[in-house]
Amino acid sequence: MGAEGGKFVRAAFLPWLILGWVGFAVLPWYLVEDGFWAFQWLIDGYPLDSDYAPALVQAALGNVWLFPLLLPLLAPLFIIRKTKTDPDYARVLIISGGFGFAYLLAQGFIVGISGWEYTALENLFGPMNSRQYGMGYGALLTATGFLVLFTSGLAAAGSLRGDVFVTSAIGIVIALVATFVFLPVGKVLISAFISESGTYAFAAFGENFFTRKIWGLACITTTASCGVAWNSLFLALLTGVSTTLLGLAFALVATRTDFRWKKSLRTLTVLPIITPPFVIGLALILLFGRAGTITQFVSDLLGVEPGRWLYGLPGIWLAQTLSFTPIAFLVLIGVVEGVSPSMEEASQTLGASRWNTFKRVSLPLMRPGLANAFLIGFIESMADFGNPMVLGGNYEVLSTEIFFAIVGAQNDQGRAAVLAILLLCFTLSAFFAQRVWLGKKSYTTVAGKAESGAHAGMNPLLRNICLGVTLPWAAFTLAIYGMILFGGFVISWGRDHSLTLQHYSNAFSVDWAEHGLHWEGTAWDSFWTTITISAIAAPLTAALGLLTSFLLVRQKFRGKNLFEFGTMLSFAIPGTVIGVSYILAFNVPPFELTGTGVILVLCFVFRNMPVGVRGGIAAMTQLDKSLDEASLTLGANSLTTLRRVILPLLRPAIVAALVYSFVRAITSVSAVIFLVSADHNMATSYIIGLVENGQYGIAIAYSSVLIIVMLLAIFLVQRAVGERKLRRDNRLEATSAKSKSLKEKQA
């Protein structure tokens, strides 16, 4: 902890300059094929081999366009003895950092695998014989160094009250979001306009966009299927309505009745978080598929032929309603509780009956919450990939169509991009509608702390309807989960119901071989990859999310709204779109990441970051701002304040962010399925493969193992991060509960 006074600020940028030099002159500049961390490159000809050489050597070996990077690395040496207040200090840092960063990026985009990336440049300078591959750790370190030199310069020039940490943090978050959210999405937009010959054309977009496959309405008049856009929209509307109504019924039962087990209803809300999205579909197949238990039972009873009704709209709708009702419940329970009891009491003292009170006071106050729940159901349904994949049949929706456009025989990136844009438009519109509603919510529902009084009971008819709907549904949900746990223990569902451990031993057997423990089961590979990658992604997601929320809540800077939009954007992007965009953006230099584990980690970090941000914002706005200010006036800088005051008070939010991002990384399918490779296969995509082969037993066994692992992880993280040492501080405890539930809302 250095003194922050005027004495030691001299050359505070030095570590970052050294970082830049290390990246430029020591580490391999380009991507190392066999993996940097294998360190094979150290004995394979480093530093002179052109595959492993640092930039300085690369430049000498012929990649001369790397030489100009020396200038911005040398310039800061001249101001090393100057103080922060010297105008040259800021000027040199801004210019060298800014130029270095911009030049480094530009050369990466301009010179590619086959020389010039742009024909115009080739015409201008003549053909180039040299080439370069994707950037590696060397380039990464140097770029980071330049970026922080630049932001240090800005801080010295007075931005953000001269706070280097805050300025740099903002700079880094912007750079990351630009690279891993905006760049990929931008690539999708561009590639929608590229024709098969590789030139830009609006015609290509029109051709892909205005086809009967997307917009056809044949299903209204004939038995043929409609376009995928209509299918997706129709399904999302159905799911939105059904989840909202069921969620409301559950919320009313939980808050307005004396139903005995209403507390255990709340555990329902954890389920969708720890359930891989296709697992519900899988369980439905075991119940209602052609060989399903109930199908068999009914067909024996009535003598009808087992039907395939499950595969298509009814099946997907059922699966999605099962999957997303708990989320609607979570959203609505807050809203239903938030309706001030005194308003209901006022209504009753004015002579209104319980039904009238509900209809004319409570329900209107819940309206924004209902809209919010509907929109979340809508977005989730649109983005859902697993259930349509497993249960879709001939009912095609956007998310699966995108997948088949890329992976199938067609391999038509342009078409995938067009579909992705369409899907993005749907979810973004819903997302913005939701934000508008959310904004209004705070005006209409009252959340008075000191209010006493009881909520009005429900009118008996309504109460019976709610119980009549929710109890069977809860039982159904339980049956589904029972199925998931039990299904892994029978030989072949629907045919041979004798108990077996065979599926588990196939997937997870362990053997003592001569070299020690041998992971023999077929699932171990993908299992360990999944755990490793999720465990790497979780802390990164939490850190980035909380840092961003700190900047958003506690700092004032220009363009903050845009900054917030950028960091929240990926929340509204369906996983399939992310998957496609990552493939398009990171398949070629300068960022050549496909096939690596890094791309999976990055994908998880930036997909789940918005949740960390939201949770952090919720928790941090509850912390009195004077705590930070007290720390600042006591001489701590903003980094110390964050570390010693804010983070310790945010422990519950940290736990939630860690758990959530870990679990989401494990259960994610839609984006991952594009990004896995032979070396880095994830559990979910492995399971989907099993389902496609009809190996339901192993698939179900593997899914239950994942669910157990996630429950274990939640428990462990909670233990590891621990509780805060605060007694009698109810306000803060309320914070933690709030941030947790908010997090769960995002599920």
Add this chain to the structure above:
Amino acid sequence: MSLHLRPGSVVFENITKKYGVVTAIDDVSFSIEPGHLVTLLGPSGCGKTTTLRMIAGLEHPTNGRVIIGGKDVTSLPATDRDVSMVFQSYALFPHMTVAENVGYGLSVSGLGKQETGERVEEGLELVGLAGYGQRLPSELSGGQQQRVAVARALVLEPEVLLLDEPLSNLDAKLRRKVREEIRDLQQKLGLTAVYVTHDQEEALAVSDRIIVMNRSVIAQEGTPRELYEKPASSFIADFIGDANLVEGEIVATHSPNEATVRIASLQCNLPDRGLAAGPVKIAIRPDCVLLEKASPELKGIKGNIIHATYLGNQIHYTIDSALGELFVVDYRIDRAITAGSDISMTFASRGMALLAS
């Protein structure tokens, strides 16, 4: 006492602070001498807290210079200023013990563990909380928490101590005790202190000088006595102690600085405060309106009692008269006059002041 305080002066030079189009502080200048306790007083939204936060470095002025201890600190952030602040909410870190709270500033500035510990002990002793170091803030009473906040600010030996409504979270009885403690400590240590409050009584009680702010500018500055006895405007007269504002006329002025003033049917001599003959506003303190039951031989101003409220040691009257509605405080409980009675009023000149505006 081993605190080594170097009390500093505070100078505001033509400070303006704007938030977008809203002007929170409009061209304010003042200076505070070392070792003085100066209060920024005013109604909510007058800019007093913004002013305090600009001294702390938590806000930065749009225009003008802030000088603390002779150094221009206008562009320095809070972290780098030699100023400590006691917050309205105390802002004690709830996850740290009392000792960790008090030692926080020392430890982030790189002081060793042992020295930090010693100075924390001294700080706690100073505010009478020796032995409370291992408790959590939530285990202390409001008054004790407040004292921890003061100790935390003092152990850094700041040039200036800032106090933002430090008593507002305490109950009424404790308030008087704590404000006396703060004043004693400030005088004992010779601290420069800037104190923000909206409570005029509190301001009168603790301050060497008071800066009254209203609508983003300084309304008046002076010692407590000057402000009470010589209010510069009807705002000040009304804000510092209650006042009835009545219209009158300066009939004549005589040296030295005296004016003959006519109010309705009464005439009296008051300090002229540089005013010339003509219509004038006069502030009259409620306890300086003297009431008698009306009788033909009394020559006071006639009026009628609309309300009479008994408050134990005093009676509050609302009077309807030719001067308008007047508020009167009367301590002569035994001579209470019932509502609806006609009365005759005179004024005691010690509670009257001519107003320039």
